[in-house]
Amino acid sequence: MKEVHSPVSTKDAITRGMQMTLLAGFMGWMMDGYEQALFPTLAGPALKSMVPSDVAALGSSAINSWVGGWMGWITSAFLIGAALGGAAFGWLGDRIGRVKAMSFSILFYSIFSGVCYFATDPTHLAGARFMAALGMGGEWALGVALVMEAWPERHRSKMAAAIGVAANLGMVLVGCVALAYPADGHSWRIHFLIGASPAILTLLIRLFVPESEKWERSVKKEAAGPTPTRSKIEEVFSGELLGSTLAGIAMVSVVFVGTWGAVQWIPLWVSELAGPENPRAKALAMVIVSVGACTSTFIAPLLLAGQPRRRGYQLLCLFALAATVWIYRTPANWSGTMLFDIFPVMMAVKVFVLGMAATAFFGFFPLYLPELFPTRVRATGQGICYNTGRSAVN
Structure with missing residues (x-):
């Protein structure tokens, strides 16, 4: 008797809503990556254009020390902002929905990336980067929650690969823009202005991206039950979820502590090796490391999907x-x-190999972190884990 193959069930069919969800998340993550890689690439020319006259009078050594000090402070402000934003916007996503909260987070980091264009002092730049990081930290958690909840289980590893690749494509974009339009004491402002472009994406998200059905069912179930006595943030730090939260924070922290410096300082390292006569080397280094990162973040979740997460x-x-x-x-x-x-x-x-090795984890985390938390606190939990771990490099 001839075997009859049934078509893919309606439950597992890929819908237009799922495709729009992935597209919106992909674009949001890509600009997250752009935002994250922007400052390490622009720090030198941006800060050197702000050097006070009394420091400049002391010579190049004093200038480099001043620039390095402010780069550390601004990077710290960015990381702290991302940690706070991951918790705040994650909480908002569990309260009002993934789509609305993700729109707000993208609009938030777009506006304050554009504000960097007007910075005339390192404190202005630090403040704007801190505010931009609030939105960027929230967008990662919200986008992961939305996409992973929208797509069937069998596509989870592919979605994790897409998430990992998207952010690194944003880093490639930073390098390509820097190659085509090298940053100097004046042009660095234009690069930050490009970072404001995702504001357009918020309109498309609100018009075309459907809300997570899993989240909507979770809200209805929660509303029908007894009134919760704990906030979303309290819930992820108590009871049976406490162990998952602490484990997630620890795993992400180890990765960021071990990889952040290796990747973030590459542009400055290469710039010193290449010398001032080769200004495009720094931009090409960002492209190469990001292509390596795209490769590993795409491959890692596909290869590891069938493995125990710890292994x-x-x-x-x-x-x-x-x-x-x-x-x-x-x-x-x-x-x-x-x-x-x-x-x-x-x-x-x-x-290239350093880019692969240091960033393969960022294709793995979108596969792993959503599994730690139930739908009702998923955005809050993974936002806290990922962005608290990110702040560990301070």
Whole structure:
């Protein structure tokens, strides 16, 4: 008897709403990546354009010290803002819905990225970066919750791959813009203005992206039950969810502490190796490391989907350790065959591998963190885990 294959069930069919959800999330994450990579690329020219005359009179050593100090302060402000935003906008997403809260978070970071254009003092820049980070930290958690709840279980690893790739494409975009339009004491402002462009995305999200049905069912179920005695934030830090929250924070913290410096300081490291006569090397380094990151964040969730989550995390840690030992135990040599007459090929290979090793985790976390929390507190829980872990590098 001939076997009859039934079509894909309605429950598992890919709908237009699911496609729009993925598109909105992908664009939001991509601009998150742009926002995150923007300051390390622009810090030098932006801060040097703000050096006070009394510091400038002391010479290049004093200028570099002043710039480095302010870069540390502004980076810290950004990370603290992301941690607070992850909790605040995650809580909002569990209260009013993923779509509304995600629209607010994207609009928030877009506005304050644009505000950086008008900064005339490092304190202005620090304040604007802090405010932009509030929205950026919230968008990651809300987008992950929305997409993972909208798509069927069988597509979860593919969605995690898309999330990981999107943010790193944003970093590629930073490098490409910097290559085409090198940042100097004046043009750095235009790069921040580009960061305001996702504001347009908020209108498209509100018009075309449906709310999470899982969240809507969870709200109805919660409304029909007894009045909750705890807030969403209190809930993730108590009872049976406390262990999941602490484990998530610890795992993300380890990754950020181990990888943030390796990636975020690459532009400055390469700039010093290449020298002032090769200003495009820093931008190309950002492109290379981001292409490596895109590769690993796409592959990691697909390869690890069938593995126990703990084993998958351990494998990624071993890969990162092996790559870091290889890269930093061999001399950095700015010579040999050149890529595009800008970058030594061997150095490009090292930077590419570093990008892969340091960022593969960011394709794994969208697969893992949503599984730790029920729908009613998912955005809050994973927002706290991811962004508190991010702030650990302070």
